[in-house]
Amino acid sequence: MWLVNCSNCQTPLRLPPCATSIRCSICRAITYVADPCRAPPARTYSCNKYSAAPYQPPRPPAAAPLPYNHAPLSPPPSPYGRKRAVICGISYRNAPYELKGCINDAKCMRYLLINRFKFPESSILMLTEEENDAYRIPTKQNIRMALHWLVQGCQSGDSLVFHYSGHGSQQMDNDRDEIDGYDETLCPLDFKTQGMIVDDEINATIVRPLPHGAKLHAIIDACNSGTVLDLPFLCRMHRLVFDDGWECNIKMPITILIF
Template identity: 60%
Template sequence: TINDISNMKELLIKNFKFPKECIRVLSEQEQNANLIPTKHNKLESLKWLVKDCQPGDSFVFYFSGHGLQQPDFKEDKIDGFDETLCPVDFLGEGMIIDNEINSIIVWPLKEGVTLHAIVDACHSGTILDLLFKHTSGGLAICLSGCEDSQTAADSSVRINLWRNEYGVLTYHFTKTIREYSGITYGGPLEKMHDEIKKINRSRCNNRILQHILILYIYITIFFFHFLKRKIHDPLLSSSEKFDVSTTMFTL
């Protein structure tokens, strides 16, 4: 996820001209204790993001990491589960649920304020609860790595000689934005879907690995399951309806 963070930060600065001083990064590599991605620090940073929002403001919330689900104790979800993000201390402090995220960064959005959330994690389809709750007049758009019921555990790609790993959503989203100027919201989705289909096809057609694995029963069981697992398509959700095929993408 460190590679993902660096990739996204570079995109925001170089392609969308976000000032460096307006970007807050939380990661385990940070020396400042307030920037370690604990539950407390994440919630405080979400509040910082949209604090004193005014018409014309554009916010971006980006997350690359682990996502899970937990029972919906408020019983306001059709599938009976809340979607969650996992801070580094979630085993002791608990996860951050979609209801909290919505109340902190979606509900306060005033008219004329736009929020983009890009969440590269498992079970992230409705992580902002945009299907169930609304803003205070602003616009919230979320690009998720997969549907609520799906996992993205093997959503990584290896590039260049150093074989760095990136989340599939992050890598193909940033790659598409860099390569295609003036693209619509539907453009990155279409490009990402095409690339993910190629990756899934490549995994399913890897006959050499499948033949080698026949020699080892236990390894065969494990890797056959691995080869059959597919990277799931990303999806787009919004607090308002708009035409993704004609609306130009911008942050």
């Protein structure tokens, strides 16, 4: 049996078990209460004084054990970040300037990235004349889209690779940012009709958007490729030419500046 105060005259009333309301016999007012079977204990009457019984809040359910001391549910992410590559090999078949071995270079690079550097196959975009997908033929538009894909959503820790094997060339520098007055270019499959890809565009597409901590390795096997990414620094390798015509590359100390 619980005691509650009348909501009007404050007279103590005996509340029947599990009752939700009671009428005062003095002022006839009705007092509504919460379900006493679920509510915390009401005030109790003792020695003509009211004392509030201490309320004991329900205990929260025990938290599930954290898996810190258990084996992880899935492999941890790679400490080297995500990996992505664009590989382009162009042979210019049946053209007077046809090249031999460029598509084979692209296949070898793909094999190297997958088997040696553990690049996922799905993260490598191949552009060669042997591809069945029209969007993977190395046209100017497709190469442009591939370069944008390479850096899209790039984050610190990502490892990116751009490999190109094909023709390279030069054209007049229109914005006067080249010392020699010429921009370096890559020659897509349709460069005769659509034009070449200029180093200024390559720099703006895959170099400038790189966030701090991301790495880009560009391997360009083409003529005039030394500054095709328009980087601010250039490393030249010195060579010695002997009397018999043989050339010997001397490995010079190289300082790599990372920003």
